[in-house]
Amino acid sequence: xxxxxxxxxxxxxxxxxxxxxxxxxxxxxxxxxxxxxxxxxxxxxxxxxxxxxxxxxxxxxxxxxxxxxxxxxxxxxxxxxxxxxxxxxxxxxxxxxxxxxxxxxxxxxxxxxxxxxxxxxxxxxxxxxxxxxxxxxxxxxxxxxxxxxxxxxxxxxxxxxxxxxxxxxxxxxxxxxxxxxxxxxxxxxxxxxxxxxxxxxxxxxxxxxxxxxxxxxxxxxxxxxxxxxxxxxxxxxxxxxxxxxxxxxx
Amino acid sequence: xxxxxxxxxxxxxxxxxxxxxxxxxxxxxxxxxxxxxxxxxxxxxxxxxxxxxxxxxxxxxxxxxxxxxxxxxxxxxxxxxxxxxxxxxxxxxxxxxxxxxxxxxxxxxxxxxxxxxxxxxxxxxxxxxxxxxxxxxxxxxxxxxxxxxxxxxxxxxxxxxxxxxxxxxxxxxxxxxxxxxxxxxxxxxxxxxxxxxxxxxxxxxxxxxxxxxxxxxxxxxxxxxxxxxxxxxxxxxxxxxxxxxxxxxx
Numbered sequence: 001x002x003x004x005x006x007x008x009x010x011x012x013x014x015x016x017x018x019x020x021x022x023x024x025x026x027x028x029x030x031x032x033x034x035x036x037x038x039x040x041x042x043x044x045x046x047x048x049x050x051x052x053x054x055x056x057x058x059x060x061x062x063x064x065x066x067x068x069x070x071x072x073x074x075x076x077x078x079x080x081x082x083x084x085x086x087x088x089x090x091x092x093x094x095x096x097x098x099x100x101x102x103x104x105x106x107x108x109x110x111x112x113x114x115x116x117x118x119x120x121x122x123x124x125x126x127x128x129x130x131x132x133x134x135x136x137x138x139x140x141x142x143x144x145x146x147x148x149x150x151x152x153x154x155x156x157x158x159x160x161x162x163x164x165x166x167x168x169x170x171x172x173x174x175x176x177x178x179x180x181x182x183x184x185x186x187x188x189x190x191x192x193x194x195x196x197x198x199x200x201x202x203x204x205x206x207x208x209x210x211x212x213x214x215x216x217x218x219x220x221x222x223x224x225x226x227x228x229x230x231x232x233x234x235x236x237x238x239x240x241x242x243x244x245x246x247x248x249x250x
Numbered sequence: 251x252x253x254x255x256x257x258x259x260x261x262x263x264x265x266x267x268x269x270x271x272x273x274x275x276x277x278x279x280x281x282x283x284x285x286x287x288x289x290x291x292x293x294x295x296x297x298x299x300x301x302x303x304x305x306x307x308x309x310x311x312x313x314x315x316x317x318x319x320x321x322x323x324x325x326x327x328x329x330x331x332x333x334x335x336x337x338x339x340x341x342x343x344x345x346x347x348x349x350x351x352x353x354x355x356x357x358x359x360x361x362x363x364x365x366x367x368x369x370x371x372x373x374x375x376x377x378x379x380x381x382x383x384x385x386x387x388x389x390x391x392x393x394x395x396x397x398x399x400x401x402x403x404x405x406x407x408x409x410x411x412x413x414x415x416x417x418x419x420x421x422x423x424x425x426x427x428x429x430x431x432x433x434x435x436x437x438x439x440x441x442x443x444x445x446x447x448x449x450x451x452x453x454x455x456x457x458x459x460x461x462x463x464x465x466x467x468x469x470x471x472x473x474x475x476x477x478x479x480x481x482x483x484x485x486x487x488x489x490x491x492x493x494x495x496x497x498x499x500x
Contacts, residue, residue, distance in 0.1 A: 010370040057371070080368045088368040118330045118338040120260040121307070121375060 002064050003072075004095050004247070005030070005044065010086040011055040012124045012234070018049045026050075026087060030061065033082045037075055038065060047101045047241045048108065051193070053233030055125060057111075058090075060241050062101040068094070099247040107169070109240040110195045112183040112231065114203075119179070126180065127235030133206035135173050135181065141205045141215035142171040142183070145198065152222035154198050155191035164191055164222075171198075186240075196230035204228045252314050253322075254345050254497070255280070255294065260336040261305040262374045262484070268299045276300075276337060280311065283332045287325055288315060297351045297491045298358065301443070303483030305375060307361075308340075310491050312351040318344070349497040357419070359490040360445045362433040362481065364453075369429070376430065377485030383456035385423050385431065391455045391465035392421040392433070395448065402472035404447035414441055414472075423452075436490075446480035454478045 007030065015023030019031075027044060034042040044061040069075055072092040079089040113126040116133070145151075145168045152164040170186035183199055201218060204210045210218075210228070218226045257280065265273030277294060284292040294311040319325055322342040329339040363376040366383070395401075395418040402414040420436035433449055451468060454460045460468075460478070468476045 008370050010373065055371070085368070085373040086370045088370050090367070117340070118335070120258050120336045120338050121305070123260065123335040124374075125371060 001066075001068050002062055002095050002097050002099055003069065004060050004062050004091075004093050004099070004101060004243075005034075005089060006091040006093075007056070007059050007061070008088045008090065009056050009059065010124060011050060011053050013086060014052065016050055016052045016054065017046050017056075017059065023052070026056075026059075027061075029083060029087055030089075033079050034063060036082060037078045038069075040065065045101050047105050048190070048238065049192070050236075050238055051196075051233055055234075055237040057237050057239040058241060059238055060101050060105075060243075062095065062099065094249045095247045096249050099243075101241075104243050104247050105189075105241050106244055107186060107188055107240075107242040108190060108238065109170070109184065109186040110190070111237050111239045112185070112195060112199045112235045113237070114181040114183075114231075114235060116179040116181060122180075124234060125237070127232045129181075129203065131207050133181065133203065134208065135175055135206065137212055138173050138202045138206040141202055141210075141212045142173060142185075142198075144212070144216050144219060145171040145185075148219050150222055151191055151194055151219075153218050153224055153227045154194045154201070155224060156193040157224055161191065166190060166194070173202075193230055195236055196233070197224070197227050199231035199235070201228040203231060251316075251318050252312055252345050252347050252349055253319065254310050254312050254341075254343050254349070254351060254493075255284075255339060256341040256343075257306070257309050257311070258338045258340065259306050259309065260374060261300060261303050263336060264302065266300055266302045266304065267296050267306075267309065273302070276306075276309075277311075279333060279337055280339075283329050284313060286332060287328045288319075290315065295351050297355050298440070298488065299442070300486075300488055301446075301483055305484075305487040307487050307489040308491060309488055310351050310355075310493075312345065312349065344499045345497045346499050349493075354493055354497050355439075355491050356494055357436060357438055357490075357492040358440060358488065359420070359434065359436040360440070361487050361489045362435070362445060362449045362485045363487070364431040364433075364481075364485060366429040366431065372430075374484060375487070377482045379431075379453065381457050383431065383453065384458065385425055385456065387462055388423050388452045388456040391452055391460075391462045392423060392435075392448075394462070394466050394469060395421040395435075398469045400472055401441055401444055401469075403468050403474055403477045404444045404451070405441035405474060406443040407474055411441065416440060416444070421448075443480055445486055446483070447474070447477050449481035449485070451478040453481060 044063045046061040115126045149165040166187045168187045294313045296311040365376045399415040416437045418437045424432045
């Protein structure tokens with residue numbers, strides 16, 4: 001039987017979600033904790049990868065076990081005791097046997113946080129930007145992402161996906177308290193490195209290095225070399241993953 | 251001439267504000283950075299001490315220099331480059347020669363944050379509480395703090411202060427987003443360890459170990475042994491310090 005597990009992590013210490021030959025991954029920590037608690041070797045499949053240093057307010061993964069969990073609440077509690085303070089488990093929920101954390105996700109949302117002055121309280125969860133930014137112009141450019149589907153210009157080169165098409169449904173900057181600037185972006189899917197490449201390029205719009213029209217040309221070029229340097233990992237967090245109601249069993 | 255410097259720090263790595271023979275203090279880091287930038291040995295006097303692991307959204311300290319700072323903005327920038335990511339400087343402002351960061355402060359405000367479930371994003375800035383809490387009752391008890399001045403029951407024993415009287419002007423719990431419970435407390439002054447002792451005792455009210463009336467009796471006992479164990483350091487942050495307008499020069 002298959003379960004979805006909902007977790008949250010501070011990615012600072014990890015080489016990313018995905019297991020790597022060198023470096024500690026969130027996946028490895030979770031698999032080890034699950035295997036210990038359930039007393040059977042467990043593998044998990046995540047809804048997506050997060051890069052080294054990227055966080056997740058909410059990540060979902062699936063795993064299979066032979067017999068049903070009699071009390072998922074106590075499994076959650078045991079996992080939280082076992083896992084380090086930077087990884088938490090919130091829910092384990094039974095799904096259809098063929099439900100897939102990655103392939104069945106219909107929408108994902110990310111948040112990118114920028115602080116415009118040094119902020120010790122956000123040293124792990126925000127990127128710092130020392131220059132002035134024109135947020136209005138950044139929002140004009142961000143809105144263009146909803147007009148296009150081919151996001152090749154913001155994709156890591158040489159990935160193995162069949163299509164670079166993404167349906168972006170939300171892309172906006174919000175000026176929040178305390179000198180914070182928060183970028184919200186939702187899409188049915190994201191390409192590797194896409195949010196950080198989008199943010200890096202929008203920051204160049206914000207500081208006047210690129211115009212809104214340049215941003216449009218970059219999207220249309222379908223060429224990663226046209227976009228700007230990716231924004232740093234620490235500002236990025238996966239915040240939501242949506243599934244159709246049909247995946248849940250109960 | 252004397253200046254007030256406004257700083258923010260994440261206290262996790264430090265043995266507290268105050269210099270200690272063993273362990274790194276925020277004061278030491280700040281004095282070293284100031285001495286490097288101003289090219290003269292500088293000592294700072296803080297508005298108060300924070301214990302090991304306690305944070306400050308806003309701490310103020312004073313220091314003296316022989317000649318006026320020609321450009322305080324660039325001193326702030328240089329300090330921020332030099333200081334580690336968990337300490338930030340926001341402002342340096344000239345004050346009256348006799349202004350004193352500690353003695354002239356007329357009000358201070360602290361915040362204590364509790365998370366009711368494990369939260370990696372707040373692992374450094376909140377304490378976790380695994381049991382259910384009756385917030386209404388905690389607020390009833392907290393309101394009693396405004397009726398009394400002698401806070402001996404919440405004071406560290408054997409401190410050298412002349413009086414244990416504090417005028418508490420605000421003491422309330424707020425239920426915030428995301429399973430957070432935040433305690434706001436303001437007073438003209440605080441005794442050592444006072445907020446953490448108050449919070450620890452209010453948590454015992456919240457979980458039903460103490461009644462609101464017991465809390466009143468604890469205040470009236472003027473005896474530290476009556477109060478509960480102090481709440482852990484990581485949940486506490488100094489958030490505001492107020493001075494009379496007369497301290498500022500200009």
